Amino acid sequence: MLEQKALITPSPNKQKKATKKLNVSLISGIGFTLIIAVLGFILAALPGLNHIGPLACAILLAVVYRQIFGYPEKLRTGIQFSSKKLLRFAIILYGLKLNMIVIFHQGFPLLLRGAITIIFSIVVLMIIAKWLKADFNLSLLLGVGTGICGAAAIAAVSPIIKAKDEDTAMGVGIIALVGTVFSIIYTLIYPFLSIGPMNYGNWVGISLHEIGHVALAAAPAGQDALAHALLAKLTRVFLLIPVCFILMLWMKKKGKTEGEARFEFPWFLIGFIVMSFVGSYIIGNKVLVSQKVMSDIADFTSLMLTMSMTGLGLNISLKELRTKAIRPLIAIIITSFLLSSLTYISL
Numbered sequence: 200m201l202e203q204k205a206l207i208t209p210s211p212n213k214q215k216k217a218t219k220k221l222n223v224s225l226i227s228g229i230g231f232t233l234i235i236a237v238l239g240f241i242l243a244a245l246p247g248l249n250h251i252g253p254l255a256c257a258i259l260l261a262v263v264y265r266q267i268f269g270y271p272e273k274l275r276t277g278i279q280f281s282s283k284k285l286l287r288f289a290i291i292l293y294g295l296k297l298n299m300i301v302i303f304h305q306g307f308p309l310l311l312r313g314a315i316t317i318i319f320s321i322v323v324l325m326i327i328a329k330w331l332k333a334d335f336n337l338s339l340l341l342g343v344g345t346g347i348c349g350a351a352a353i354a355a356v357s358p359i360i361k362a363k364d365e366d367t368a369m370g371v372g373i374i375a376l377v378g379t380v381f382s383i384i385y386t387l388i389y390p391f392l393s394i395g396p397m398n399y400g401n402w403v404g405i406s407l408h409e410i411g412h413v414a415l416a417a418a419p420a421g422q423d424a425l426a427h428a429l430l431a432k433l434t435r436v437f438l439l440i441p442v443c444f445i446l447m448l449w450m451k452k453k454g455k456t457e458g459e460a461r462f463e464f465p466w467f468l469i470g471f472i473v474m475s476f477v478g479s480y481i482i483g484n485k486v487l488v489s490q491k492v493m494s495d496i497a498d499f500t501s502l503m504l505t506m507s508m509t510g511l512g513l514n515i516s517l518k519e520l521r522t523k524a525i526r527p528l529i530a531i532i533i534t535s536f537l538l539s540s541l542t543y544i545s546l
Contacts, residue, residue, distance in 0.1 A: 228277015229506075232285075235260050236505040250383060252411055254350050255375035257505045258368050261512030262520070270513055282364055282510025287467035289503035290355050294474030295482075295496060296410070301430060302437050313434040316405055316538065317442060320346030324534040333526035336362045340370035341531045343446075345538070348436045349374050349409030354504065355439060355468070359446050368511035369524050377531050378408030381539065385416035398546045400424035404431025406542040408535070437475075443468050 239257025242248055248256060271278070302309070321342035328338035340362055344353040350371040357367040385403060392399065403417045403424070410432055417428035482488050 224274060224276035225280060226277060228271075228274035228279070229281055229285075230277070231271065231274050232278060232281040232506040232509040233502075235264070235509040236502060239505055239509070240502075250379045250415060251375055252379070252409075253501065253505050254508050255372050255379075257509045258372045258375075258512035258515075261368075261509045262515045262517070265513050265515065266517050278510045278513060280510075281506045282514075283507075285503045285510075286354055286507035287358070287470075289500055289507060290351065290467050291470035291474055292496065292500040292503070293351050294471040295478035295493075295500075297433060297436050297475040297478065299437065299475055299479040302434055309431065309434045310438070312405055313431070313438050316435060316542070317343075317346035317438055319541075320534060320538060323537060324530050327530040327533055328527060331526040331530055333530055334366070334523050336360060337366045337370055337523065337527045338530055340366060341374060341527055342534070343442065344370060344374040345408055345531060345534060346435070347439050347442060348432070349378055349412070350504070350508070351409075351436075352439055352442075354507070355443060355471070356446060358467075359443060359450060361450070363514070364511045365514040365516075365519065368508060368515050369520060369527075371508055371511070373524060373528055373531060374408055377528075377535055378412040379415075381535055382407055382412040382416040386419050389416075389420060394546060396420045396424035397427050400427030401431050402543055402546055404428035405435070406535075406539045407432070410436070440468070440472060 236253070236257050238260055239253040242256040242260065243251060243253040321339070324342035324345060325338060327333075328335070328342075339360060340353045340357060343356045344350065346352075353367060353370045353374065356362075357370075362370075385407070389399060394402070399420050400417050400423065404413050404427060407413045407416055410429070413428045413432045414425065417425040482493070
């Protein structure tokens with residue numbers, strides 16, 4: 200028996216080699232996603248692509264690499280670390296962007312408008328998606344992203360609803376594209392609208408997809424418009440917390456009825472909430488942090504999120520993108536148009 204056990208148990212040398220191989224794959228894979236993420240930032244700085252942003256550019260580069268060279272299997276461990284661990288870490292740091300003091304000060308009306316936007320976006324997009332027979336999970340991610348805060352919301356929700364990596368990456372890419380197009384349209388039509396800067400800012404903040412899109416569309420109308428736009432947008436970001444908990448309860452109930460495995464609590468969401476309170480009540484009040492440090496943290500967060508999107512983008516095949524993304528893309532375009540029109544009428 201002892202001889203047999205000795206044959207089964209790997210030798211110390213083999214274990215060391217396996218561990219070394221795993222560490223090399225981990226470090227090399229993380230480095231690989233970092234390189235593509237940096238290239239994504241460089242690409243996003245070019246004229247024309249600067250409106251799309253580094254996330255979408257990095258995903259595009261990852262997709263192109265996958266189609267030409269295939270999935271880099273030797274780097275899988277590090278790539279998966281970036282797409283999963285770094286993603287959760289980036290979402291936690293993203294909580295620093297949320298100023299709860301300002302949101303609580305503005306009170307119930309702003310939260311109500313944000314809630315209506317989120318409910319409308321999710322419900323309408325899912326109805327259209329069902330009518331078009333679009334993929335359920337991808338459509339749900341797009342609905343949440345449209346209603347709340349684009350890529351960050353998609354990244355936060357995808358582990359909760361157990362979305363595939365390729366669905367998450369496709370969702371981020373689609374929402375970056377649609378949000379950019381709509382924000383450019385907003386800047387083009389603003390001079391012809393019969394509303395003041397404050398109302399324009401409110402409209403932008405309550406209807407556009409990501410914080411970057413909101414800033415892009417509101418900036419031409421001046422600082423007052425930009426301030427109102429960002430405030431309205433941050434209210435929707437705040438509502439990411441209750442939406443995540445609602446989806447958690449839904450998934451837990453769904454798991455029980457369908458006999459699935461026990462639901463895993465997304466602990467990174469607690470980190471997001473904690474960092475929101477740290478950024479709102481501690482930094483700047485009890486602990487003084489320079490604007491440069493906060494800007495560096497924001498850049499680091501963007502880099503982490505871009506690296507994670509690179510890892511997700513490597514899972515996309517063009518064939519699946521063509522067959523799976525077109526119907527959800529149509530659904531989000533229709534939903535975004537309806538959301539923009541109805542929120543403008545309600546001003």
